[in-house]
Amino acid sequence: MTENHIICTSEFSNTKTLELLIDTGSDVNVIKINKLRKDLIINENNKLYLKGINETKIETIGTIHLVIGINNDKFNVEFNVVKAEFPIPKDGILGHRFLSENKAIIDICNKTMIINNESKIANKDNNIEYISLNPRTETIVELPILDKSVENKNIILHKQEFIKDVYCSNVIGTVKNGKIVVSILNISEDKQIVKLNDLNKIEYDESSEYNIYKFNTDNENRNNDDRILRIKKQIRSDHMNDEERQSIDKICEQYSEIFHLEGDKLTCTMPQCMKLN
Numbered sequence: 104m105t106e107n108h109i110i111c112t113s114e115f116s117n118t119k120t121l122e123l124l125i126d127t128g129s130d131v132n133v134i135k136i137n138k139l140r141k142d143l144i145i146n147e148n149n150k151l152y153l154k155g156i157n158e159t160k161i162e163t164i165g166t167i168h169l170v171i172g173i174n175n176d177k178f179n180v181e182f183n184v185v186k187a188e189f190p191i192p193k194d195g196i197l198g199h200r201f202l203s204e205n206k207a208i209i210d211i212c213n214k215t216m217i218i219n220n221e222s223k224i225a226n227k228d229n230n231i232e233y234i235s236l237n238p239r240t241e242t243i244v245e246l247p248i249l250d251k252s253v254e255n256k257n258i259i260l261h262k263q264e265f266i267k268d269v270y271c272s273n274v275i276g277t278v279k280n281g282k283i284v285v286s287i288l289n290i291s292e293d294k295q296i297v298k299l300n301d302l303n304k305i306e307y308d309e310s311s312e313y314n315i316y317k318f319n320t321d322n323e324n325r326n327n328d329d330r331i332l333r334i335k336k337q338i339r340s341d342h343m344n345d346e347e348r349q350s351i352d353k354i355c356e357q358y359s360e361i362f363h364l365e366g367d368k369l370t371c372t373m374p375q376c377m378k379l380n
Contacts, residue, residue, distance in 0.1 A: 108193050109216065112172035114245075115140055121171065122193040125209065125216065129198030132180055136164055137187035138194045143167060144243045144284065145184050153183070161185065168242045170234070176218065178205065179235040179242075234297050236269060236289035245282040246305060253278045259308040260285060269295055271305065331359045 108124045117140050133153070136145075147165035154160050164184040170177055180201055201207075208217040236242050248258070260274040260283070268291035276283045289295050334355045340348045355362070 109173065113169055115143060115169045121195060124191060124193045124196045126196045126198050127202060129196050130200065132182045132196060132198050132201050133185055134182040134195035135187050135189055136184050151183065161189065173218070236287060236295040236297060238289060238292050238294055241286055241288050243284060243286055246285050247282055248278050253309050254281065255279065256309065258283065260305065263306055266297060269297060327359060331356050333364055334359055334362045
């Protein structure tokens with residue numbers, strides 16, 4: 104621990120190392136988006152407002168789970184992602200949630216932090232790697248693919264159950280550096296600690312032929328402001344007060360591309376073809 108921060112490692116960082124403030128007054132863990140690899144997926148459905156000393160509210164971009172290394176131990180940590188301009192001098196914050204979950208003891212005089220949690224996700228004695236999955240959550244992780252022949256190739260992962268109540272969703276992805284990014288769901292009410300050795304048994308299909316079709320429409324050439332205006336005209340807001348109307352307008356502006364308008368056509372994939380006799 105250096106001054107008020109620690110230096111940890113992470114393969115998910117574009118710099119491979121992160122300087123994280125230790126802040127017992129922060130309820131959540133925070134990381135700046137410019138410190139993350141560009142190929143990572145952020146859950147933008149899970150946003151919140153952070154408030155600092157100056158009482159200014161700052162909206163987060165979303166959440167992401169990262170594996171960070173502290174000395175010889177690894178931890179799966181949920182971070183709230185913020186913009187690069189977030190007003191802190193380091194890359195992010197390890198807050199009260201991480202410190203309490205891992206029973207951390209901070210010795211300010213000696214500038215050390217002791218972590219007493221016995222459920223670390225990496226056991227260096229036997230080289231067994233683990234990931235931690237919180238209850239009723241979806242976690243984005245990198246899974247190892249041992250077959251070197253599929254490197255830089257697209258493969259299809261079908262929905263499957265790794266252990267009880269832990270599932271992988273349907274994915275078409277590219278294997279890079281022996282890994283593929285997937286979404287894992289823990290539908291149980293309990294925290295699950297899963298061995299990566301169990302995830303190595305993942306079933307995938309590399310031989311199926313599939314095409315990704317995209318329908319080009321005139322809508323793609325329309326001005327985005329015009330699209331937002333058309334969406335707003337579809338919404339009945341006469342019964343709303345100003346605050347409610349502004350909230351709806353903000354949603355229309357931020358997510359205009361996912362609203363369906365007359366003339367829009369959806370893209371599709373064909374990982375499988377089925378016939379009914």
